[in-house]
Amino acid sequence: MxxxxxxxxxxxxxxxxxxxxxxxxxxxxxxxxxxxxxxxxxxxxAQPSSWRCKTSADPSLSSSWCMNNTASGGDGNKGQSASHVCGLAAGSWEWIGGNSASTIAEWYLICHRKFLxxxxxxxxxxxxxxxxxxxxxxxxxxxxxxxxxxxxxxxxxxxxxxxxxxxxxxxxxxxxxxxxxxxxxxxxxxxxxxxxxxxxxxxxxxxxxxxxxxxxxxxxxxxxxxxxxxxxxxxxxxxxxxxxxxxxxxxxxxxxxxxxxxxxxxxxxxxxxxxxxxx
CATH class of the missing domain: 1.20.1250.20 (MFS general substrate transporter like domains)
Structure with missing residues (x-):
């Protein structure tokens, strides 16, 4: 058997x-x-949760939009939406968690690079x-x-x-x-x-x-x-x-x-x- x-x-x-x-x-x-x-x-x-305007001695890096137009509603130096940085000058803002927190933050995969x-x-x-x-x-x-x-x-x-x-x-x-x-x-x-x-x-x-x-x-x-x-x-x-x-x-x-x-x-x-x- x-x-x-x-x-x-x-x-x-x-x-x-x-x-x-x-x-x-x-x-x-x-x-x-x-x-x-x-x-x-x-x-x-992951997309960073928030960003802030940089404090820079170089006047060319400052932006009135960055200082006065944010999504946080109370702090003119911070924002909660990554889409709001698309119109800012490069170097005038930074991620609050740092650029090494995620791939999106490090390689700036936002705005016109978002699809990447x-x-x-x-x-x-x-x-x-x-x-x-x-x-x-x-x-x-x-x-x-x-x-x-x-x-x-x-x-x-x-x-x-x-x-x-x-x-x-x-x-x-x-x-x-x-x-x-x-x-x-x-x-x-x-x-x-x-x-x-x-x-x-x-x-x-x-x-x-x-x-x-x-x-x-x-x-x-x-x-x-x-x-x-x-x-x-x-x-x-x-x-x-x-x-x-x-x-x-x-x-x-x-x-x-x-x-x-x-x-x-x-x-x-x-x-x-x-x-x-x-x-």
Missing amino acids: ELNVDEVIERYVGSFGLPQLLQVMLVSFAWVFDSQNTLVTIFTD AAIPTSLFFIGSIIGCAFYGRLTDVWLVRKKTLLLACILTSTTTFLTSLAPNIWVYSLLQFANGFAHSGNGICCLVLSTEVVGRKWQDQVGQYGFFFFTAGVLSLPFIAYHTRTYWRYLYRIISLPPLVYAFLLVSLVSESLCWLLVRGKNKEALEVLQKFAR
Whole structure:
């Protein structure tokens, strides 16, 4: 009598033991990086909340409009709307939070340059779409799922860190495309590696664990962003570290895909994985 993988797990390993739980939790943790890289631009590409007129010894930099026409209603030196600076002389005003608080502040992506602010995020999701197709093919044909996840984590860490070094909006946009491409391999591999090691009755529930970690990543972003609010590049550098650390843990603590090993005729390796979960 032939048994499929699910039947072997349920009969000889158990539907959901401690080793399987550890695999599921560790693999699903990669969703944290997925959510952080997807939503980080909410903070790094945020429009500064307010601006103020500069105090300058150079009369050419002063502006009566800047001093007397603002949106704050009470302070003639400050404004709450970025659109009001479009008619001001360059150098006569400044962002209250500083030019390093966001990409929009640093590269002045306002007024006639406002449309440029949408390019990085658009390219990120285009990269994600292309990356899904690439990783899907890669994990089925050339690399095993564990190695594909390892590659995705390393590339995610690398592209995220490089994004923090972007000198202008164009390089930043290209790196966002690369980051979208890199991170898209996380979800593809995590879902498979977590669900196929448990019994059938647990697979639907285990498949939802990734979304809990995705939410955890979302909730962590405001905390990190608050402490890096004066320099957007620090936020990218901080979230680039966890995927790299995770990659080292992945090598020794996560087991390979059972189905992939069996399809490729690697029965000995598949048996070793089953024995590991049966302990």
